[in-house]
Amino acid sequence: MKCRFCGTPLHDVFLDLGSAPPSNAFLRAEDLTAPETWFPLRLYTCTECHLVQVDEVQKHDALFSGDYVYFSSYSRSWLAHAERYVAHATERLGLGPDSLVVEVAANDGYLLQYISARGIPCVGIEPTASTAAAARDRGIETVERFFGRAFAQEFVAARRKADLVVANNVLAHVPDVNDFVAGLSAALAAGGTITLEFPHLLQLVAQHQFDTVYHEHFSYFSLHTVQRILARHGLRVWDAEELPTHGGSLRLWVCHAGAAQHETPAVADLLAKEAGAGMLEMGYYQGFQHVADQVKNDFLTFLLGCRRDGKQVVGYGAAAKGNTLLNYAGVRPDLLGYVVDASPHKQGRYLPGCRIPVVAEASIRDTRPDFVVILPWNLREEITGQLAYIREWGGKFVTAVPDIWIN
Numbered sequence: 381m382k383c384r385f386c387g388t389p390l391h392d393v394f395l396d397l398g399s400a401p402p403s404n405a406f407l408r409a410e411d412l413t414a415p416e417t418w419f420p421l422r423l424y425t426c427t428e429c430h431l432v433q434v435d436e437v438q439k440h441d442a443l444f445s446g447d448y449v450y451f452s453s454y455s456r457s458w459l460a461h462a463e464r465y466v467a468h469a470t471e472r473l474g475l476g477p478d479s480l481v482v483e484v485a486a487n488d489g490y491l492l493q494y495i496s497a498r499g500i501p502c503v504g505i506e507p508t509a510s511t512a513a514a515a516r517d518r519g520i521e522t523v524e525r526f527f528g529r530a531f532a533q534e535f536v537a538a539r540r541k542a543d544l545v546v547a548n549n550v551l552a553h554v555p556d557v558n559d560f561v562a563g564l565s566a567a568l569a570a571g572g573t574i575t576l577e578f579p580h581l582l583q584l585v586a587q588h589q590f591d592t593v594y595h596e597h598f599s600y601f602s603l604h605t606v607q608r609i610l611a612r613h614g615l616r617v618w619d620a621e622e623l624p625t626h627g628g629s630l631r632l633w634v635c636h637a638g639a640a641q642h643e644t645p646a647v648a649d650l651l652a653k654e655a656g657a658g659m660l661e662m663g664y665y666q667g668f669q670h671v672a673d674q675v676k677n678d679f680l681t682f683l684l685g686c687r688r689d690g691k692q693v694v695g696y697g698a699a700a701k702g703n704t705l706l707n708y709a710g711v712r713p714d715l716l717g718y719v720v721d722a723s724p725h726k727q728g729r730y731l732p733g734c735r736i737p738v739v740a741e742a743s744i745r746d747t748r749p750d751f752v753v754i755l756p757w758n759l760r761e762e763i764t765g766q767l768a769y770i771r772e773w774g775g776k777f778v779t780a781v782p783d784i785w786i787n
Contacts, residue, residue: 381435383426384599385557385609390424394432394665395590395672397421400707401732403594403700408729416732419595421704425665429608432581432600432665434593455722457762459490461625465548465575466494473544473573475500482535482542482567484527485550489515496520503539505531510725528556532563541569548577549626552597557609565613565636573641574615574634576606582657583628585664588782590672591701591708592627602659603630603650610634619644627758627781676709679780683715691750693778695719696763698726698738702755705780707733716753720744744770751786753778 381390399418407416425432475481481495486504488511495502496519504522506512515522525531527550545567554560564574579592581600593600607617618641619633630650635641658664686693695702698721706716711734718737721727726738744752744767752770754763757779764777764787779785 381424383429383431384433384555385431385605386426386429388426388428390426390433392425392427392662392665393669394423394425395593395668396423397590397593397672397704397708400594400704403596403703403732405732406698406726406729406738407732407735412730412735418733421593421595423593423600425662427662429605430602430659430662430665431605434595434598455759455762457759458625462491463494465631466491466498469544469546469575470495470498470500475544477501479543480540480569481544481546483546483548484564485547485553486515486520486522487511489518489520489522491546491548492520493518505535527554527563528559529562529566532566536567541572542567543569543572545572545574547574549579549629551576551578551601551606552599555598557599558612561609561613561615564634565615568615568636570636571639572635573618574632576632576634577623577625577629578606579626580622580628580630582654582659585668586657587627588671588675589627589701590668590675591705591781594700594704596700601630602654603632603647604654604659606630606632607651611637616643617647618642620646620650622650625758672708675781675783676705678784679705680709680711682778682780682784682786683711686751687715692717692747693751693753694744694747694749695736695753695755696744696767697721697754697756697759698723698731699756701757703731703733705755706731706736712736717747717749718743719755741767748773749775751776751778753780757781 400421401416401418423432423434477499479500481500481502483492484505486492486506492502492504504515504520505527506522507526512522512524545564568574578601581602614637615634616637617632618635621631623629623631694717698719713736716736718739720741721738727740729738754760754777760779777787
């Protein structure tokens with residue numbers, strides 16, 4: 381196996397989670413009598429560029445199929461994040477009716493709806509048929525394709541280059557990072573901007589976020605590594621922001637290498653922060669296995685104690701990160717009775733691997749559980765507010781990452 385960016389042979393294991401089914405391969409009732417396919421889930425660190433990456437053991441077109449069940453619009457906090465981003469970007473970049481905004485991995489139109497509402501022409505690029513259809517229902521023009529260099533060249537030939545290319549939470553999901561970034565460069569107008577958002581590897585390590593590892597995430601990035609990838613394709617970072625989303629993300633503002641945008645001090649500051657944390661040394665990437673195992677063991681100790689004491693435990697949020705945690709810990713319905721999710725696309729199905737049923741929120745009021753485990757811990761504030769009524773019967777909330785938290 382070789383690094384998907386620089387081609388260096390990979391030998392250093394960052395994290396080994398054994399094997400798991402794809403985290404968004406939810407099951408229907410009729411699937412429960414059939415076997416599931418599990419794939420190795422092991423991350424490596426490149427000794428040359430420090431890109432942390434999983435082997436592409438399943439092709440990306442199988443992971444992001446027409447039956448894809450992740451719809452961005454079912455999180456109120458995520459919609460609010462998108463709306464704030466649009467207000468900020470349109471003002472900062474001076475976007476208007478003569479501009480063109482292209483979003484890569486536009487999902488169900490959760491973000492472009494705010495661009496469209498401002499009268500700014502926009503197009504979404506989205507390979508999954510289910511979410512692309514939802515975006516079109518919102519009136520968002522959506523092209524149902526995977527994005528890369530060839531597609532970008534076709535798009536520009538048929539239309540024009542974009543003043544803003546939005547690529548939020550997609551960089552980690554592409555197996556051929558060089559082809560993808562080359563496509564971003566090809567799609568961008570001479571004075572335009574690309575914005576990238578992705579979970580920051582620095583925070584993944586610091587906050588013990590091993591559950592953000594799953595097959596749909598091919599790569600895990602520092603600013604140092606992303607900067608090298610962008611530079612290979614004639615792009616540079618002119619501003620960088622640290623965001624609280626997904627447990628700690630980066631938002632990069634990117635332009636062509638020779639463009640006029642001036643680099644802000646934030647870029648050098650963040651690079652220095654990463655260097656100070658040790659991210660340029662291989663020692664930083666060793667020892668994370670022990671951290672993941674400790675989180676898993678503490679979670680299992682909690683669940684087994686609840687079972688011994690006759691306490692009912694359920695989950696909230698059928699998120700991919702939750703599926704990683706549950707499958708690595710070997711949790712089954714005897715320890716976690718069901719998982720609630722707001723998305724009707726997941727309700728009535730079963731989590732992959734652990735086969736725990738996904739139900740609507742009404743089940744919480746009906747069964748009055750003692751504990752609700754918030755699987756998407758990054759939405760803890762939103763979910764504890766939404767489910768505050770469990771306090772009426774003495775119910776408590778639990779998260780497992782970065783450590784066991786019970787309140």
